Amino acid sequence: MTIVSLPASPRIPASRGSRRLPDQPRLSVGFILARRFTLCAFANFVDVLRLAADEGDRSRPILCNWTVLSENMEPVTSSCGISVHPKERLGSPARFDYIVVIGGLIEDEATLPPAYHRFLHDAAAQGVPLVGVCGGAFLLHRAGLLRGYRCCVSWFHHPEFLEQFEGLDPVADQIFVVDRDRLTCSGGASSAHLAAYLVDKHVGRAQASKSLHIMIIDEPLQADKPQPGITMNFKTRDPMVLRALLMMQQNIEQPFTVTEIARRIGHSKRQLERHFQAALGTSPQAAFLDMRLSLAHHLVTSGERSISQIALECGFCDSSHLGRMFRRRYGQTPQALRQAGG
The missing domain is CATH 1.10.10.60 (Homeodomain-like)
Incomplete structure (x- = not known):
């Protein structure tokens, strides 16, 4: 089993937005990885941030930063067996612009541990937008954080979502959905496009395009691009x-x-x-x-x-x-x- 350590990223104080200092990253993202999370969805999201973060090509977290968060700092194993080691404990969600939950295999997922639920509810209460990637939409809904929101799920998992969450109408014909302070995507390559959307919004369109081009992705896709089911x-x-x-x-x-x-x-x-x-x-x-x-x-x-x-x-x-x-x-x-x- 392989342990992957992400590059350390500077801490961001709770005061953000208009009070952000010139030398602070323009986009800060905290990640929560579910047990047996999908590595592809996580890697695509992180790589867009990494490639947009540095004016050159040295992966320095200058314009963006990213941190894997944990309650206990134990490695989290993905669905393919590769593990990622967290960098920081949960702490205050206000130091991030977004909290991203990367889901795992649908049949393995139950709920996140209570500490993560508290953290996510604190983030919502403090106005930090929440992002559900792949099965992350399932986890956010189980935490009671998607009521009244539209959410995106993979066409492949649409029946499971309907079965588990009666009364909801998940979107399975778009690659991602932005509904106020909740953002969800279907996973896979769509996580790169959602990350590029955030980079475009906070850092710049040129940086978003640069990331995707280096990843051999022709161009950013808008949210309503159909899933290729x-x-x-x-x-x-x-x-x-x-x-x-x-x-x-x-x-x-x-x-x-x-x-x-x-x-x-x-x-x-x-x-x-x-x-x-x-x-x-x-x-x-x-x-x-x-x-x-x-x-x-x-x-x-x-x-x-x-x-x-x-x-x-x-x-x-x-x-x-x-x-x-x-x-x-x-x-x-x-x-x-x-x-x-x-």
Whole structure:
């Protein structure tokens, strides 16, 4: 097991903002790492700060600084087995501009220890924005710190979030979400773009672009850039269409109307229909039906679910409804396809 020590970063006094001294970093970030945190999400976030921090290329924490925080200073092991050694105890959150929680594997996560909950609640009370990266959104919500906020989760973990946090409406069709003093992102490469957003805001656009270019990332992406999830057989780069397709995918069992999909992504039904026609040569309704039938075809040929169960999972009223639509699309019923061996 490898221990990784981050470079020491100077302490920032509690008084910040307009009272910041000229020689103080413009952006200070404290990190909390969950057990079995995702190393990629953490490393991408830190590297954007590191590369933006120094006018040259020596990784000195001049314009930005970053610190891994801990209650007990014990190493924290990531999901891939590499461990990171904290640099400072929790202390006062007011010395940071942001507190970033890097989540771990969803199936392993419960809650953060009480000391971290107190620290995060103190940060919120003192107006320090909280950032949830990857599974960090789960942890912030379990700590009671996302009530009334929009939050971003990976399309891959959208069903788990809905299952664990009934009544919430997490965003899974954007790479990150900024809602007042809560910022959340889906993890992976999106954590670099969220970090670049913060660098742009506090340090400068040139430094944000420099970081991403050195990391071989073409350009900063805005928050509403669609996540690159599975969109079946549809090939398009139209952001509006991609977001709509992802929303369709995440709601196959209980399909939204086109009007509702358009409303949720902030556009009119007519705008959405025009974009679908231009990008895919079809309507949103037809694309959604094709998506549901493609999934049904896959389930019929690759599993042992009953046709009735498949119909419900793919958003059809019953097996008869699925059968009619399936025959129009594939020229035979689901039962005939299964009997023929796919």
